[in-house]
Structures are given as structure tokens and as C-alpha cells.
Amino acid sequence: MVSATGMTAVLGGCGTTGSSDVTLRLVAADYGDSAANSSQKYWDKLAKAYEAGHPGVKVDVSVYSWNDVDRKVKDMVAAGKAPDLAQIGSYADYAAAGKLYEAGDLLSIPVQADFPSQLAEAGQWNHAQYGIPFAASTRVLFYNKTLFSEAGITTPPTTWSELAADAKALKADGVKYPYALPLGPEEAQAETMQWLLSGGSGYTDDTGSYTIDSTENIDTLTWLKDELVGKGLTGPTAPGRLNRATAFAAFADGQVGMLNGHPTLIKQAEKKGVKFGAVPMPARAGQSTATASMGVADWMAAFRQNGHAEQVGDFLDYVYSEQNVLAFSREYGLLPVTTSASQTMTDSTRAEDKQLRPFLEQLPTSELYPAGKTSWAAISADIKKQIGTAVSPTGNPTGVLTRLQAEAATADSRTAAATG
Known part of the structure; x- marks a missing residue:
């Protein structure tokens, strides 16, 4: 997860979720190992494709290295300038402070049901899911x-x-x-x-x-x-x-x-x-x-401060489509966090997918960080x-x-x- 620290891109475009001129701010971690495959490129492509079909919604993405991203989000929240979405390493402290939307308030039922129970449960604080798994791996x-x-x-x-x-x-x-x-x-x-x-x-x-x-x-x-x-x-x-x-x-x-x-x-x-x-x-x-066996899951968290629940939920449904989950997993050699994408990868004859099978097999029995503890x-x-x-x-x-x-x-x- 090497990064172009502080790399930021503002992505133009629009969207159709009922409100006009809404800008969603997303802070994300970098999974690339060089500038050539920075996560900025993944989010750039995904955001532009989403905006093209959703007039009125703009997605503004900032990508930071794993050395910096959690601290950047913490500082933004402390300054009263929380992003709409943050793809980070933990979520529970924000959930306990009442700053996050529950996953069920945002995601469509099919998308929420597509997360394996192990990952969905790991995203819970106080018996409600606030952490939405974004990427997973085993070691x-x-x-x-x-x-x-x-x-x-x-x-x-x-x-x-x-x-x-x-x-x-x-x-x-x-x-x-x-x-x-x-x-x-x-x-x-x-x-x-x-x-x-x-x-x-x-x-x-x-x-x-x-x-x-x-x-x-x-x-x-x-x-x-x-x-x-x-x-x-x-x-x-x-x-x-x-x-x-x-x-x-x-x-x-x-x-x-x-x-x-x-x-x-x-x-x-x-x-x-x-x-x-x-x-x-x-x-x-x-x-x-x-x-x-150790498993690692990184999290997507949605902050309540800006009140864009409808737009955030619609964008997340797009982010977690099977096509996009597979694209991210294949680009960075990580494990899919949805059942549908995992099954597609398991059944695949692609050489790069076959290489990930031993990691996929370990994930259901691996132990994750205690991310649900504040x-x-x-x-x-x-x-x-x-x-x-x-x-x-x-x-x-x-x-x-x-x-x-x-x-x-x-x-x-x-x-x-x-x-x-």
C-alpha cells in the first residue's frame, strides 16, 4: 500500500439521485506500489463512469498513503470537515461518537446481503454495522x-x-x-x-x-x-x-x-x-x-455530517457492484469482499484469479483485527x-x-x- 502521499484529484461529472449539484467527498487509501498504479487511477475511472450516469452528483476523491490516510481523516473530522466517505483502517471510534451512518441506512438490501457474514459482523459496533468492508487479504x-x-x-x-x-x-x-x-x-x-x-x-x-x-x-x-x-x-x-x-x-x-x-x-x-x-x-x-491465519479487512465509513445519505448510498451500491469489486481486487491482488465477486473469482480460469485461491480459502477461518472495538x-x-x-x-x-x-x-x- 505504497502511495503518492497527498495525491489528490478532483473528478468532474454529474448524477441522478434526486438532488442537484451534490458533491460527495471521498478520502481513500492507496493500494498501489508506484505512481503508475496508484489507487487514484482506479477511483478516477470509477467516479467518472458513475458521474456520467448520474447528472447532478460530483465525486471528489483524495488518495493518501496508508501512512497518512487515517490521520488525515481524523484531522478532518476534528476540524468539523468530515468527508462523506472515508476508506480507512478502522471505524468503531467514529461509530461510537455518533458520526457514521449505519450500513443499512445506505445500502440496498441486495448489496448489504452480498457481504460474507464474517466481514459484515467484523464491521459491527454495538450490534449494528457501521464498517463496510472494502478490501480483504490474508497473510x-x-x-x-x-x-x-x-x-x-x-x-x-x-x-x-x-x-x-x-x-x-x-x-x-x-x-x-x-x-x-x-x-x-x-x-x-x-x-x-x-x-x-x-x-x-x-x-x-x-x-x-x-x-x-x-x-x-x-x-x-x-x-x-x-x-x-x-x-x-x-x-x-x-x-x-x-x-x-x-x-x-x-x-x-x-x-x-x-x-x-x-x-x-x-x-x-x-x-x-x-x-x-x-x-x-x-x-x-x-x-x-x-x-x-490472519485476515485483514479495510473499511469504508460514511459520515453523517454533510447529510448526503441518498447520494452516498446510491454511489456505494455502484462501488460494490460485482464488476467494480472484481476490477479493484484484480488490479491490486486483493480478495473480494462480496460473496458474488468471490464466487466468480473462485470459478474463474484466469491465471491471476487462480493465484488468489489459497488466500480466498484461508479468509473464512482467519482472525481479523478487533476493528469493532472503539x-x-x-x-x-x-x-x-x-x-x-x-x-x-x-x-x-x-x-x-x-x-x-x-x-x-x-x-x-x-x-x-x-x-x-
């Missing part, structure tokens, strides 16, 4: 087959100990990043969650309560600190300064032996001719890889800022996780008090 371990062969590694790892041994062999063979561990501010919460799940825990328990400082999580980060980072197996850039986009680019350049990746890495690596394999994330000894946006931001220090040579995994747990508990207490 697997990518490995460079050429580097593995040159280092004498014959099979991909299935356990942490095997991963560490393979990383050691890759380092001995001169690989720059034996295992790339991106815990920088772009997407540290994702890499962290994947490791916590593979260690037998996660951010929350079955009841939705935070378990950030669980014994298993402390053990996981301690293992990363001692067995990977401490032994120089994560490359020249400190994990806390390595962003996911940079790690993906290094993999595509043939400099990375292994890393966790989502489907967009497929196209990126293929463009550079990298021969790669993809397998489930290795787990701690005795932990099944089947329970270590505290998640703040906790996710704190994880991005702090987690890299936990695995540094002088880091303290117990201290960092205990601090994050305390912050999460405090945030949850405030929410409980505010909602009665």
Missing part, C-alpha cells in the same frame, strides 16, 4: 526459491525453529534480509498480529477482551528479539524502521529470503522475475498453522509506534506489551463509561 509466508536453493534449503519452514535455521543459512550465503521483519509505522500491527497468532495467542481472547500482554505474546516477542533480531537474521534495517512497502520492494528485488506477505506481493515479485513460493505462516512448536484505532496506532522497540537489542518485550495492555484497558474503560 502467508513468501520465500525466494532461488535464494533457498543457493543456500542449500530444500523445503520451506513449518515451525519457528526451522524458520530460524533457514534464516541462518540464508545469512551465511550473503542474503541481505534472511527474514524481513517490518515493524515500522506503516503496518506494524499486521506483522505483529501474524506472529502473535502463530505463537498461540493474539490481541484479544474469545470474548473480545484484550490479551496483549499474555504470556504467549511475551514469549513470542522475546523469541523474535533473541532468535531473529538478536542474531542478525532480519537484515541491516532495524525492524522498527522497516516498513512493509520497503520489505515488499526488497523481496521483489531478490534481497529477501522470507517474509509475511499478502496477495499484492504476487504481482510485485512476478514483475521482477522472482521465483517464489508461498506457504502457511510457520507456528511455534506444537501450535497448528491452521490456527495462525479503542482499536488508538491501540493500533500505539502498536505501530512502540512494537519495534520491543524486539530491539535493548528492548523489553514484557514492558512494551504491559504498557500497551494498560493503554487498551484504559481505553475500553472509557468507552464503557461513555456508553453507559
